[in-house]
Amino acid sequence: MSHEFEPTILAFVCNWCTFTAADLAGTSRMIQQPNLRMVRMMCTGMVDPKYIVKSLLSGADGVLVSGCHPGDCHYINGNYKARRRVKLLNEILPQFGIEKERVKLTWVGASEGNEFAATVNNFINEIRELGPMEARSMAVI
Amino acid sequence: MSRKIGVYVCHCGSNIAGKVDCREVAEFAGGLKDVAVARDYQFMCSDPGQEMIIRDIREYGLDRVVVASCSPRLHEKTFQQACARAGLNPYLMQHCCIREHCSWTTADPVEATVKARHIVEAAVERVADHQKLYSREVAVLPDVMVVGAGIAGIQAALDIAKSGHKVHLVEKSPSIGGHMAQFDKTFPTLDCAACISTPKMVAVSQEPNINLMTWSEVEEVTGFVGNYTVTVMHKPRYVHEDVCTGCGACLEKCPTKAISEFNEGLGVRKAIYRNSPQAVPNTPVIDGTVCKKITKDKCGVCQKICPTGAIDYDMKETREVFHVGSIVLATGYDAMDPTPLREYGFGKYDEVYTALQFERLNNAVGPTEGRIVMKNGEKPESVAIIHCVGSRDRNYHEYCSRTCCMYALKYDHLIKDKVGHDTKVYNFYIDMRCFGKGYEEFYRRVQEEGVTFIRGRPAEIVEEDGKLVVVGEDTLLGVNVRLPVDMVILCTAMEPRPDAVEVARVFGIAQGQDGFFLEEHPKLGPVSTATDGVFLAGTCQGPKDIPDAVSHASGGAAQALALAAKGTVSISPTTSWINPDVCVGCRVCVGLCAYSAIEFDERRNVAVINEAMCKGCGSCAGYCPSGAAQIKHFNETQIFNEIDGLLGMVPGWLPPEAGGAQPVEIPVERAARPEEARHES
């Protein structure tokens, strides 16, 4: 297992649940690997598939979308819409060699600091195993 | 266009500076495009820290500000207000977090500093495209509408009316009081339900600030917080309220009968009826579906008898429109119909009753005038009360209906008291929930009255030798039980009303997974909803007993009054906006919006956001393929810039000094979390 490659991961997280969980993980000083950087969204329903595609084409090795558990969405059902959009990308991107495992959707509630830290670390490890995104070295975007 | 960005990297004492090299980050930021000044400082949120920003805005003519410190959930407002004081629109500031998401969670200081640089770079890239935004202040109309006049609606209406504001109280049955008006006694004090509620009901009818409309329903609600337009439909009563004296002569002479809803199907009422002699209002109503005059133009006796000529068979349905500032929903609950639980024989055996039916038996103006008797007129010698019928049951409702244990105890006592102390009374329970003031004491008292408690939900009820046999298990003793009784009472679950889905849509609120209306926050926001200006009172939000319903109602009233008293409400500007030049009118966003905040302009063939109702959740923008719908302060250009900044404009490997070949190994922890099943729908 080569450690020369360090993945870069972007996470689109919803303000009310996962972002709060991230705060909680921070306050509880839960150490995480530094490879994951967050983009604050108000709701996972705000995540346009283009954000995920752009991230992957621009140098991200993995993208995480994380929000409230089904039924708990602050805006009632934004997470269900996000689920369909991620499902769609999961059907398109692997056709071009972008493994399904590079784009993941999870639910992390506001009180789940523990789960947030574990999710971050696990995802980073998984992407490290998958290796760098092909697009990193592509001149064509 | 060139910007002048000020970047401030906070040390937060040693919270950030202990891991992140803040000076280096500030220097790095200073080298980014359009950054006019970049500083690092001990405590940015302190007065001197904020003053630093304000001074720089004035001195350098900054038009954008980035603060990198703790979580925006803590201090975004602080820095926004500091900018505002300096004359800079608060939305031209971006607050990014290098503490909770960086210094506190990263082990290696070099890696932490690199991450902080990316986070700051992202904020700098993003803020360059921020636009000025202004919160809107809208006026709040002074009147309040309360929908539902059970005890919760009554309490809310009285509270609001006391403040001087006008209340429009809408009730769909002919008189107010809700389910409480059906009760005989209330636990644990055994107060007579009518005695304690009639003063409130009379107060409602006499309070000049309350516009009471019974036999009416809300048809349509449009508008937004502070400015609701509600259309109320008045069903035809066929009796003029202002002329009728409530003498009751019509009730005696009417020849037509129908099943009595108020008596829960036990017994009949007339075509012209009122729920009880103490009904408020005391005016009867004619059931137009069975009245012979209205359906077949025969009879007409009540009109002839009426001494004041109050009866008018030609009355029609009318509509009235109200403009209110807020709405309190107190639409109540329904008791579950236990017919599907065929094992309990409701509807099959004569002597199986629901709890509400048993209330009516006890009530002095009920079908048996308050005597607990069987249908053959005899007193029961033994009664079994079955708890949790339809509650705590995966097949029907998983939740506990909260009130049944207590009213079962009440029935235990009433039976002993009214029928006789040697009447055998049995409770089949799972747990005894006696949580309130005086409740546990009441439980003890009932136990001392010689009531038997058998722990175990019965399997079925069968008929043998003229008796109802309750077949179950006493789980504490570990024996099977076959108990012959004369009468069985089922403690049926408290359910949301059958029309809860439609009602929720009319008012623009959501239902929880159990069907009751969804509160804003289960712990800290029980009376408000995600829809500003619509509040909840009573059991429509979830099962509760009368004291809790009354408290809940006062809470909802207080929040409605807070809006009305302030007179204005501030709407966040981070709402969606649809560019009419780009929108092609496919209307998908209209269907996706959870708040019905998107209207369609037929003339221009474009969708238009109702800014007052829009919450800025982004569902429309996340779909819109042409990018016509975008959320202000979260538009695509801003997010694209943020992505670019996070990925950095430099290759994504760790810099050599980090010793890039040895990343920190973090052991993977299996975090305990509840199984996914908790959110099955």
Add this chain to the structure above:
Amino acid sequence: MATTAKIMIDGGNPIAAVQDFLRGLMENESIGGVLVPMHLFGKGIPMPTLVTDPKQLSGADPLAPAFPMNSAKLLARLTRGQSGERIAAVMRPCEIRAFVELVKLNQGSLDDVILVGLDCMGAFDNTGYKAFRGDRDPFETTQDFLGRIGNGGADIAQACKACEYPAPENADLVLGLAGADLAGHIPVMASSPRGESLLNGLGLPEAESANGRDKALAAMIETRTANRDEMFERTRAVTGTLTDLSEYLASCVNCYNCRVACPVCYCKECVFNTDVFEHKPWQYMGWAKRKGSLKMPTDTVFYHLTRMAHMSMACVGCGQCSNACPNDIPVMELFRTVAARTQESFDYVPGRSLDEPPPLSVFKEDEFQDAVSHMA
């Protein structure tokens, strides 16, 4: 609907027979105009034309093996609001399917439209049609094409070769060309109540229902499905990685013709034309520095991937995208291959039913749990 009538063919000229049929339709007062491909000039490709004078139908040729544009877009323009008249539109199955998709997105309406679908034998792409026709009279060209059906066929466009929907669905009237004896008659069927009432009013002779159409259609579908699957395999083999995809799109110059030609790419203003993609010089430089070099223009692969996300579920495989590409990129093959998988995963068939909402416009509480990961 059981009504089947016959369009009698005189003198071995099926085109004239269809023109007569259309004239008959126009005599019905409820029809104010017919949208049908017409040979307007001596040369060129037959273009969809809105005809209100029946005499001018002598130039109509819906049987021509030409397909310059998907008329779903045009019908959408004619039905976005009231025209005051009812239109009969003669359309291929893929055009009807695309139109149904547009109606779902409020870009057109079926209220004042009679859809006359015809069994589609396929068509050439624009260059192919010009080559096939040469200098010949256009109607002769069509007759030649019709004569080759069943005799090895002609080298029609890839999209048509791989199209497994030769029979129109959701039409009001259907011209059952498949398996028809073009020296005898063309069966015409009504598939809706208003189609039925129109057909009854035409006074055409009745036909026996069994006429070999079903067999002919089944054979066509079998061949085309095999072609389709072979196309999928071929395409997947050369687009398995992002690099492969970039190579596939190597000649793409971001002209966006494929988008303009696509009937279900419905935006008025594509997001790639808005300021979201108005990049600044320092951004280009930054990206170029990030990777060492940067192909200009940017957003080529991004554009195609986005288009896949936005409309692959509505792709009806009409092939106009490939037809329109100035640099001969097989866009249709790429999109149909992607669409096959996305449509299957959402169990969505574009154009199948007006009652089927586009998958991203709806959602359920409990679905696609496979899209959710649990990593804690």
